[in-house]
Amino acid sequence: MLAASSLHAAEMRGVSPGEIKIGQTMPYSGPVSAFGALGKGEVGYFKMLNESGGINGRKVDLISLDDSYAPPKAVEQTRRLVESDEVALIFSSIGTAQNTAIAKYLQSKNIPQLFVGSGASKFGDIAQYPQATVGVQAPFRYEARLYARYALKQNPNAHFAVLSQNDDYGRDYLAGLKDVLGDKYDSVVTGATYEVSDPTIDSQIVKLKASGADVFVIAATPKFAAQAIRKSHEIGWRPLTFLSSTAVWISTVMKPAGPEAGVGIISTAYVKDPDDPAWDNDPGVKGWRAFMTKYVPEADQHDTNYVNAYNSAMTLEAVLKACGDDLSTENILKQAFAIHDLTLPMLLPGIKVNTRPTDHVPVDQMQFMRFNGKSWDRFGDLETGN
Template identity: 40%
Template sequence: MRKTIPLRVATAMIAALLTATACSSRRGQDAQDTAADGACKGQQTTGITGKTVKLGGIYPLSGPASAYGTISKGVAAYFKYVNDKGGIDGRKVEFVVRDDGYQPPKAVEEARRLVEREKVFAVFQTLGTPSTAAVRDYLNQQKVPQPFVATGASVWGADDKHPWTIGWQPNYVAEARVYAKYLKEAKPKARVAVLYQNDDFGKDLLGGFEKALAGSGVKVVAAESYEVTDPSVSAQMASLARSRADVLLDVTTPKFGSQALAADARNPKWNPLHIVNSVASSAAVLQPVGFKNVQGVVSATYFKDPADPQWADDPEVKTYKKALHAYAPDADPADQFNAYGWAVASSLHQALAAMKCPTREGLRDAVRDLKDEKVGMLLPGVTLSTGPGDAFPIETMQLMRFKGERWQLFGKPVDTRKEFGPLTK
């Protein structure tokens, strides 16, 4: 005969069992928390709390490269959108933007302001090779993360003396490899003229292009450089036209990209295939020249063009357009620079969420340990990957050709790691 336990006794027994289980679970969690706290102990927590994370960004809101300034609007819109969704791991993002006018000394001044006055957690997105190079020594000495800088110079992924600095977009050598591969297949005997900015940006892409052409029938027959302080590149374009090259490789920032495209359009005696590097491929560069004058121009990209009808129903593009209208109503959703800002901010979101420690050291390590991370605004087949000996997050691009009033993708994505091998120091 089964003995019945009184209700009050049963209740007491259940309560005791639940308490014991809860205490055991809590002790296990406490042990895990203690271990995590121990691993993170002594690391920098300036600019981050359990509820907030403060980021700084340095952009040319004025000056010769001011067309890039709108990138900050795409970044800010993303963070505001995320904040309204609860933040990143419960932390609301405060994004502080400073203007350096594309002047390296000013960039250093603004970096100091962000670190010493604003007390930011990281300086996310310094824009341009000259400005990024100018501030990286200071930020690395201060042990402040400088993640996903807005420049494709190969040094950001090949310099182990500055572990706090890392790029994001395909480096200029990888981009150059894509153009070289295309010409070797489409125009195997091409004669190429090159216009390039006389700094690490221009020299990096030109050097990578020449190296990728080695042993082929494609030759660089003329090259002209310009300074970022030059008023125009008309003289350089006139000189390059005299080479009668079949191809013009245009390695410029937006202002000079527009000038080069316009000069090409005005010269009826020279009609080369015009390849414009990705940093000067925005509609903001092409539109002033007139779309009818840039038909057939070739470039490369790695993120979705919000003006391309094929992405009209893409969930990420739809979210981006809606958020940009809400949080940056003066910004054009069709401008690729705004989409770039959204994509890179989304990438940082993933790195922040992946931190093993909510510290500056945690972010430094997270951006160097990305495993085929998917980002909604990147093209299919393009992911973020880094690891030991590889600090280049994106090395896949796809060619595009301007037709009508927009860019159209063609060919297949080119994974330059597989095609040419990893880029090394």
């Protein structure tokens, strides 16, 4: 019995009687450093938890390293977290390409890759990523399907122009459009891509306007989304425009683009926007604001990345609580794939977190919203793109 219990303890890597170590990489520098807010929010959340005694008596040591949004750096830093820091799991590392780059290594080391900082639907492919879950957000591919369906309802003969990042993140949106458009895809879609190192995407926008498209899908990170909105406005191109849910932030996208340039743009929401007056007296938003003020005081509370951080950390907290004292890789994965109707105070009402051994996508619902020049107005019912 003693031998078995010692063996079990040995399998609980990164775990001591008073602590569990977890790790992540974040783009604290580089082209999408705005997303570093996710890591700052999560560090703040576990600081708050630790002050109140941690989880099941253990403090959570979240080691958050900069990868500059570069996949090779993400691999290097993840190796450090696993081999030097000996973390129990990797949590919420940002980026589709980055998480793809580290997945096989983590599988070879038997390390869970939980609630990745990406909405790429492929992380729900159990055969390819058996130890991963999609992030606590609606998958990009599902989102793109909703945009295609909406556009076709307005105009069954719509021609689509798509600006997409030239990596797996951008390709997920293209896949979602293709799911809906089917055989028509090649004849009704004009695409243009960009690299994260590009200084500007002006020429791509001019090319897309010239295609004559009446629908524009912006599958871009914040910096390039702002440029795309501004440039299309400057050249007088006014198609029905859809904006990736990763780039809906007022402070880092809509204001830099020029608020008037974004009027009428449609996107999707799955979280409560603290800037929406509808939530002024909402207990969940009040709790989030109190957390932010105390534990991430330097942060911009208009940046909804911090809402995603809160949701992701809260979901991992639920998983680790459910593990009890058994923090072996096997049990962490078992609990991560057995979340049932978890309600988070900053998800939209009606959206719950669910996973099963056969379903590694925690959130699949979202609601349309439209930009009015100052804020986003939600409309319609909850939709699912699965």
